[in-house]
Amino acid sequence: MQTSIPNWLMQRAFLTPERIAVYDGQGKKTFMELHESVMKRARQLANTGVRKGDIVAVFMKNSVAMIECIHALHYIGAIVLLQNTRLTSHELAWQLKDSGAVYVIADDELADRIEGNIRVITMSELSALPEENVEFQQYYHFDDIATIMYTSGTTGKPKGVLQTYENHWWSAIGSVLNLGLNENDCWLAAVPFFHISGLSIMMRSVIYGMSMYVMRAFDAKKANELIIGGKVTIMSVVSAMLQKMIADLGERRYPETFRCMLLGGGPAPKPLLEVCKAKGIPVYQTYGMTETASQIATLAPEYSLTKLGSAGKPLFPSQLRIEKDGQVARPYEPGEIVVKGPNVTKGYLHRPDATAKAIRGGWFYTGDIGYIDEDGFLYVLDRRSDLIISGGENVYPAEIEAVLLSHESVEEAGVIGIDDETWGQVPCAFVKRKRGYSVTVEQLKQFCQAHLAKYKIPKQIYFVDELPRNASQKLLRHQLKQLIPNNENGAL
Ligand code: ATP
Ligand code: MG
Incomplete structure (x- = not known):
């Protein structure tokens, strides 16, 4: 039997309508206000012809409008293809064609980067459109594809990763079972929503009923001000962002209210981790990828020195093992990191070959090399191909x-x-x-x-x-x- 749960934002707006969903430095919206603006955008999108099952690309920088567009597409039942705004026109054109997207919703200033035979809807165009009635998805089906996100293309041509509602749901649940949730939590989204690190914050916000603070582009000084001012309690970063924040921080320290600096996306340099420890910054080192809909393993700060450099243990719903020559490796023996869990993708768009290569016997072969110590902590070494x-x-x-x-x-x-x-x-x-x-x-x-x-x-x-x-x-x-x-x- 297919599992379905109520439309996340609708349910959230019903359960906790008054809670703040999102801040952006200029204003804020409650979950009810967000739901209302999402209904409007969904009806405007329907007016342009967007229908259930369409693949619709979103080519935007972080903003409340972007959050609304993503939810609105889900209200209609469309599949959201998130595009990196740093792509060249050529790379973007390739991904749009490869995906079979029929529309692209773009920030006005980005629209001229889009080439090829695709219907472009700019934000100002969309906002001016009349509303047309459309049936909203009252339920989200776990098996349905919610989003498609191309991998970064570090090891080859990017692949479109299929992310289901189930993947996002379990990713959010796995994270909260590990990090917990405080009533006053507010997650700073300074990483882009077109990456899973950013999109997963948006998903957690509606699923948990937690506020988020949206930053259009990362600004180290502003991020430090928000943390020091007690406005945000959790933040996701990659190491280059954290380096800049530490340089800006100087002798200042973060207050107790700031409880989690989630560091992922690539290897974390040890000197950086040591500086964070000395400054009392609660770094949670994490390992994950587009295919695991965000974190699959995370290290709590209490282990950050005893297990220096480790990416921790798998999240509750997930499993992780190291394979060497088809066998499960011994502790400390390096091999391929292999993962399993309800947050793991069911495959790549239009790439049955790559899917069959990556998913074998229900396990996903990450292409990364690592080892596990005798206590079950993961250490990521490198990409197998390198x-x-x-x-x-x-x-x-x-x-x-x-x-x-x-x-x-x-x-x-x-x-x-x-x-x-x-x-x-x-x-x-x-x-x-x-x-x-x-x-x-x-x-x-x-x-x-x-x-x-x-x-x-x-x-x-x-x-x-x-x-x-x-x-x-x-x-x-x-x-x-x-x-x-x-x-x-x-x-x-
Ligand atoms: P492609 O798959 O197209 O080559 P990509 O793997 O860089 O691109 P992402 O999904 O954005 O695309 O990145 C995930 C990868 O980032 C992981 O597979 C891993 O190689 C690396 N990574 C993530 N977290 C860590 C970590 N804590 N330590 C080391 N590497 C990490
Ligand atoms: Mg990859």
């Missing part, structure tokens, strides 16, 4: 990058394997120096010698002005090789 095998030893680029990044002159670092006659492959590093610093290749190699086994020390180190990153600001290691100068016969 592993370097040097003289039979496994070398994880992320470990070398972390060492390079801990050097005071290094702003960014990327490591790949390059062919070597003796060892098969050897690590090769690309470093962007901080402005005003003049470290040499030799000095960096010496620094690595003090922190890494000999076979992990980069044989070549190149200084570059910029590292290749995708629209999610993730390092594209597979493009690093192109930065090696053609006439190269030694380090620069």
Whole structure:
């Protein structure tokens, strides 16, 4: 039998109509007010012809209007395709075509980036449209696709991840069973809604009846003010955001009211975790991906030093294990991270090949390598596709990058394997120096010698002005090789 539960925002507006759903710095809306504006937008969308089952792209920056559009599409029963606003026109056109979306709702200033044969509805156009009656989905069916989100494309071409209502529901429940919920909680959404880190905040807000504060674009100073002023109690960040906030914070400290800094999206540098501990910032390190509808494992701050660098244990409804050569690995033995749970996707849009490769026997193969210690804590090492095998030893680029990044002159670092006659492959590093610093290749190699086994020390180190990153600001290691100068016969 198909599980259905009442439409989330409608139910929330019925249960706790007066509670504040959303703040944005200019104003606020209760859940009832949000529900009312969502009904209006849904009727305006119906006027443009949007119907149940349509795939409708949303190409917007964080705003209350964006939240309304996503809910409104769900009221109609449409599938929401969330698009990264940093995509180039070409990348966007590819994703829109690949998805089969029929409409795209866009912020006015983003609309001219959309190419191809698709009906574009700008926000100002939508807001001016008359309303047309449309049947609202009173229930959400667990099996139905609520959203589609393309992966960041760090390891290859992005894939459209199908996220069901069930995935979002259980993701929100798994998170709250771990983090708990306070009556005065307000979650700062400074990460984009087009990523699962942001969208999951919106889902939690309506499911829990919790306020959220929407930031259009991340601003470290403003985020610190909101935390220090006691306006927000939880925030989701990636490490680059947290670094900026700490730099802005200076000697100030966060108040007790701030109870969770949820840090995810990629590896967390150890020096950053240590600074947070010293400053009393309650960091919850988390591991997750688009395919797991946000967190699948999270580490509570009480373990942040004893289990330094760990991403914690799986959330209550989920399971996680490490597989090596088809067997469950022993504690500390690295292998592929394999996960299972009601928050895990049922597959990729139009990609039965990729789906069959990733989901086997009910388990999702993440493509990430990690290990579990004797207490069941997960440590993420790296992407399987980026592993370097040097003289039979496994070398994880992320470990070398972390060492390079801990050097005071290094702003960014990327490591790949390059062919070597003796060892098969050897690590090769690309470093962007901080402005005003003049470290040499030799000095960096010496620094690595003090922190890494000999076979992990980069044989070549190149200084570059910029590292290749995708629209999610993730390092594209597979493009690093192109930065090696053609006439190269030694380090620069
Ligand atoms: P693609 O799948 O297209 O290559 P992507 O994997 O970068 O893109 P996302 O779903 O945005 O797309 O990112 C999830 C990935 O981020 C994880 O699979 C993992 O590699 C990395 N990641 C997330 N959390 C952590 C963490 N705590 N430590 C290390 N890596 C992490
Ligand atoms: Mg991925």
